[in-house]
Amino acid sequence: MINQTQKHTQPLFTMKGNQKDPAEGWTSKKITLCFLALISFLYISYSLQFVSPSNLCRQQQSFTAHVQSQPKPKVSLPPIPQPITDTTPEKPQEAKTNISHIVFGIAASANMWGHRKNYIKLWWKADQMRGNVWLDQPVKMEPEHDHLLPPIKISSDTSKFEYKHPRGHQSAIRLSRIVSENFRLGMENVRWFVMGDDDTVFVTENLVRVLQKYDHNQFYYIGSSSESHLQNIYFSYNMAYGGGGIAISYPLAKALEKMQDRCIERYTGLYGSDDRLQACMAELGVPLTREKGFHQFDVYGSLFGLLAAHPVTPLVSLHHLDVFEPIFPNMDRVHALQRLQAPMKIDSAGLLQQSICYDKTRSWTVSVSWGYTIQIFRGIFSPREIEMPSRTFLNWYKKADYTTYEFNTHRFGRNPCQQPFVYYFSNVVYNKNVSHTATEYVRDRVPDPECHWKMANPSRIKKVQVYKAPNPHLWDKSPRRNCCRILPNTKKNGTMVIDVGACNEDEVVEVR
Template sequence: MNNSIQKYDLEEILFAVTTNTKRIQTTIQYLKFWTNLSNINCLIVFDEMDFVNHTNITEYLMYEGIPCAVQTSSVLRYEERYLELFYLAWNKQTTVKEYSERKKVQWFAIADDDTIWFVYNLLRTLEHYNSSNTIYLGNISTKKFQITQHGDYFAYGGGGILFSRSLALLFVQHRQKCKRFLKLYNGDEMIGKCVIEELKINLTKNKNFHQMDHIGDMTGLMESGLDGLVSLHHLFKLWQPFPDTNINKSNETIHRLNIAYTTFNKNFLKRYLRINYNTNQSMLLTLGYSVSLFNRILSHTELSLIEKTWCCDEVVDRITRPEEKNKTTWYFQRLINKQSTNPIKYEMIYKKKFNINDQYSSLKVTIIN
């Protein structure tokens, strides 16, 4: 990590994903989360035969407001197209005329099509890395079992993988040699093997990237203080941000997360604690996510641990504490008002609902930040 601060613009990152025309209709909400920014620079790669049979997919993307360029690949196997993404992205920014009029791409980012990028947090994270260095950036899975099964030496694709410009160039130059890893199971593992064994560059791990491989109720992790969150993966496939009783529609959930993140920006998921010693209670606000009332005093040590609300396997780099049995939680519903003064004043509604047939209980929160 470089001690000096590097400043990058959004157009200096080129994002790339590969998918198919059927799957993208179920993952479109994830793409809309991060591609709706002006100056976003992105590429979607389809299997050539799949695309030929569904050429209306271009109109579909335009209708959904996805501004990414579309490209096809003759590579049929998804995992092998994943390995090819950095090569295709590099070629795009060197051959397409529009890129001659932009700032030079300094970072190449790939991820699964159901990964959510928190783009402004990514830009802040990249301030600590110099793209002129050969940097392979990302993180491993959050789940110990996944690490035991697949290893901890490569960046997991659900959390996102970044190449600095100098590494991308090196990767392209050694592309043919990297094809010896094509028989591996996953595309992200192919990339890792190529970079580490062929290019001799080790993974630079950053805790802000999250491939969420746990199953069940991950509210404990979401409330644990995810400062600088860059990515989330496996929403609704393995876990969901809010309980079913509060919200169970993926598009509405992602829309709500987007409102919270774009409103609070770098303060999203920042925590505030208020202790009432008279009633022996702790009130924990996770900005843009939840308000939890604990019927006891939370210690500083406990706040550094993750409440284990899910079943079974531990997280890799954090220690857990038992799930709370005596607390009440309200979840972020909507923003009422934001005053763009200094300091900024937010007014928002958090709601709770224990059962489907219950009435909502609402909590209005006002915070001056």
């Protein structure tokens, strides 16, 4: 039997004999780890050389060289379109439209010719203008005087055309064909055909200024509406009224001539010549181009309110001369219009153009209608009020009140103190040395209105002198009223002196 000591010690000796030395095992592990670390370091270093910037650049260069060495594929692209050059030689620039490019057609009747030809003599210049008066039948001529008038033509017979309007006259068809009959005469170098009545006065220089704005090679139908809203409703707001004047470009007149007779047959129930003409324009698709300087003047009474506040546009025509009162007092109609010719010849562009200024020391408002009239009002009124025509006239439909005008108006003199002191044009002088005009306006001989306002009384002003430089290029710019300035006047008692001209920079007509 083996004792306990032997049982425990024998296995221990056996185990000890089979194991290695601990120090020797740790050394072996260190060697292994170092070897693995070295292998890892060499691998990482080898890998990093492929991602270094210099190596990437070398690889890119190598790849680019390889691609460039390969044959390039042939790609067929459409040719780049070249700009088309116009080989047509340029046309020389056309001269601006002048009076020689216009052919007038004046609608007239034999039974009124003896009287109304005097209106035509006021504006017709036989040595400069072309056109014809179209009558319904021959009239007796007076060679010693009538050589100053346009040639007379007899209109073609229009009795074959049906006319059904119950209150009109067959002659409307004859008059509507004036432009076409003028066209058929075959005149050369024509740009515009202008139609008017025998009781119409044209300011031909301003007519030319207006037509110069438009391309005469295009279709243009130019004119204006009636002053009466009811007239425009009854006929058309799209219609140019023949008495005020109608301008039709040459190519449009050519197109009209080809179809007008057929067109007339379709509108047997219309009243006048101008609405028949507009009906044909509608078929041609040509709208009305409005120019406010063409004046039909469908009014009765005095034109003073309309002329003293003329719109900011050149005055082109005046119509219905037999209907309204003479434009200057104490004169017949022809002599009154002759007086207007004096400022018209010197400065047609500025004729009737309104300016507004103030004499603030005396609390007066002054309105200048150059070449026609001066008004001095007690009190300070805004330009918005003064540029509005005063109702010195009656509507074409006499029973209609002031609401039937196609523009705003105001009552003439709301009370006696607000009635203006009126001065009419009497004389004009042009000073070549200073390139200025001097116009004179004399007080109308009417009783002073009774007024008890405690302010200076304009009745002591007997005469107004206006200095102004003519500006033929006034309408080449955007429309704007001229400015006026009341000049100090200490030497001439009873005379107001005014300067009129283009507004200075920052010049405003301010009430205060």
